[in-house]
C-alpha cells in the first residue's frame with residue numbers, strides 16, 4: 001500500500017480543491033481518500049504519516065486524451081508556411097503516413113505517448129487507421145501497426161484504447177482510396193471486422209474500441225456492420241463528425257441527410273458513441289446527438305490550428321451531450337489548454353464570459369474522457385477507482401499566486417510535476433521515469449520527415 005499526502009486534491013463533487021488530503025492506493029486502485037484538518041501545515045496526525053509521499057501542489061485525477069492520431073505529432077510546426085486549409089494540411093499529413101513502418105511507428109508513438117504522460121494524460125484514445133503497408137498490402141500480421149501502438153503505450157506508462165478505424169472509401173459517394181490512403185483500407189466493413197477480431201484484446205493497459213473514420217470513408221450501407229461489431233463487443237465507438245462544411249454538403253447531396261442524421265439512420269449513435277469535432281452541426285443535429293446520449297470530443301487546439309472553426313460547446317452541453325477533450329493532431333499536447341479553450345472560444349464567439357465552470361472543465365478532461373474511452377473506473381479521486389494521480393505545481397512562474405481552483409485557467413502541461421498511472425509512478429519531478437522524451441521525439445520525427 002502507498003500513502004500520498006496531497007497539499008491539495010480535487011475530490012469528486014467538490015466545487016474547488018480540498019487542502020491536505022491523504023490518498024491511499026493499493027494494487028493500482030485508490031483504497032482511501034481522507035481530508036485531514038483543513039489548512040494546517042503540517043496537518044494534524046502527521047506523526048502517523050511518516051511514510052506518506054508528499055505531493056506539493058494540486059493533485060487531480062488522471063487526464064484522458066480522448067482523440068489522438070499519434071503520427072500527426074511529426075507535423076508540429078511544419079505546416080505554417082503559406083496559406084492553405086484542412087485539405088492542404090491533409091496532404092502533408094499523408095506524406096508522413098506514407099513513410100511509417102511498424103518500427104518507426106512504435107518509436108514515434110512511444111515518444112508521443114510519453115509526452116502525453118508528462119502532460120498528465122493517463123489514458124489516450126488512439127484513432128488508428130494506418131493499418132497496412134504503403135501500397136495497401138497487409139503485413140504478415142495484419143494488426144502489426146496496432147500492436148506497435150499498444151506496445152508504445154506500455155513503454156510510455158499510459159493506458160490506451162485502440163480505436164481501430166474502418167476507413168474504406170475516399171468520398172461520400174464511394175470513390176476508392178488512392179495513393180497514401182490505400183494503407184488505411186480493409187476493402188469492406190466485414191473484412192475490417194475480421195481483421196480486428198484477430199487482434200489480441202487481453203492487455204492490462206490497453207483495450208480495443210472501434211471507429212468509423214467519417215461518413216466520407218465508410219459507405220452508408222456498411223455503417224451498421226461497424227456499429228454492430230462495437231455493440232456486440234460492448235466497446236466504445238468513435239466517429240469524426242461534421243469536421244468540415246464540405247463533409248455536410250457532400251453527405252446531403254448523396255444521401256439527402258446530414259452526417260449526424262445518416263449515422264442515426266444506421267444505428268451508429270448511442271451512449272457508447274463519441275462524435276469527434278462536430279464543429280459544424282446543422283439543423284437538428286445536436287438534439288439528435290443529445291437524444292441518443294452520444295458524446296462529443298472537442299479538440300479546440302486542432303480546430304484552431306487547422307482554421308476549422310469553433311464547435312458550439314455550450315449548445316452541446318445544453319442538450320445533454322457529454323463533452324470530452326482530445327489533442328487530435330498534437331499541434332499542442334496540453335489538456336489544460338484544451339479545457340480552457342472550450343470556455344475561451346465561447347467567449348470569443350459570444351463576447352460574454354462564464355459559459356463553463358472550472359468543475360465542468362475538470363470533468364471533461366477527466367471522468368467524461370475516460371468514460372468515452374471505455375474506462376468507467378477512472379477519472380475521479382474516489383475509493384475503488386484506478387490509482388491515477390496528476391500533481392500540478394502551484395509554485396511555477398505560471399501558477400504562483402493562483403488559487404488552486406483557478407488551475408485550468410493558469411497551468412500548462414509544463415506545470416505537471418508527478419504522474420501516477422494505475423498506482424505506478426510514471427513522471428517524477430517533471431521527468432518521465434523511462435523515456436527521454438525530447439530526444440526520442442526529435443529522433444523519431446527526423447526518421448519520418450528527413
Ligand SMILES: [Zn+2]
Pocket residue numbers: 067069127240276328
Ligand atoms: Zn481526428
